[in-house]
Amino acid sequence: MTFPFTSTTLVKDIVNKLPKASDVFKKNRIDFCCGGNIPLSKAVSQNGLNMDNLLEELKIVFEKYEHVEKDVEVWTESDSNTIIDHIISNYHRTSKEELTMLSPYVTKVSRVHGDNHLELLKVYELFYELKKELIEHMEKEEAIVFPLIRKFTDGTIENKEEAINLVTELEKEHDHAGEILRQIRSVTSDFTLPLDACGTYRLVYARLEALESLTFMHVHLENNILFPRYIA
Structure with missing residues (x-):
């Protein structure tokens, strides 16, 4: 090909x-x-x-x-309900769990090493901002926006304009989350570890980078595959 x-x-x-x-x-x-x-x-x-x-x-x-079966994250030909179920199961649940589990490690590293590595204080601030924003964002999607999209899909929605406005609002929230992640990557110099990094320090950077990838694919599914079906 x-x-x-x-x-x-x-x-x-x-x-x-x-x-x-x-x-x-x-x-x-x-x-x-x-x-x-x-x-x-x-x-x-x-x-x-x-x-x-x-x-x-x-x-x-x-x-x-090119000859490998398409990646599970790519759902361009799937119906919207299937994509929504996939997002909730594979991104919302995983993200919420990781944000919760990673929190004490981010706190510990900033407290123990922050005096010598001031960037960790900024990482702490940015991480908790990201955590708050993502959790509120995912809860809004599950409680309000995804049900509206399901109604949009089956033709039972009463207020299309409301749904479109909410989807547009979610895209703006994605932009802000993406900016926070860019700041985390910048302040950590692309997650570059100092020579005196301990095991927990290394763990935090590795998991932050993994969280970045998870969030990017989550946003990609919504911004570039699901949402354009309704706000084109």
Whole structure:
């Protein structure tokens, strides 16, 4: 199969067709979830990258995975109810659990090492801001927005404008969560560990980076696959 992407392909469309491209974008600090609705050329320009090099990276991934069954995170052909159930089961539940479990470790590391590594104090602040925002966001989705989308899908919705406004509001919340994650990555210098990092320090950075990936795929599913069906 011919390599299908060019400089004019939208970033979100590349991830929709080739899920593993998200790893390439993450490495190159290209936002594919909240900021994915731009052509690859613009993402390259914004991040000071080389287009030929990036296309070569994507081509390597494409050639490796083009014959592999599509990643479970990509649901472009699934109905909305199936996507919603998948998001709740595989992203909401997992995110809530991880945010809860990671909290004491973030607190401990900032308390023990914050005097010598001031960035950890900022990480603490940003993490708890992210935790509050994501939990409130997911609760809103499950209690209000997802039920409206289900009604939208089966044709029983009474106020379409209300649903569209709520979906638009969720996208703005995604943008803010993405900005918090970008700040965490920036203040930690891409999760670079200092020489004196203890086991808990290492654990926190590893799990923060994993949480970032989880959140990005969560947002990608909603922003680039589910929501456009209702706010196009």
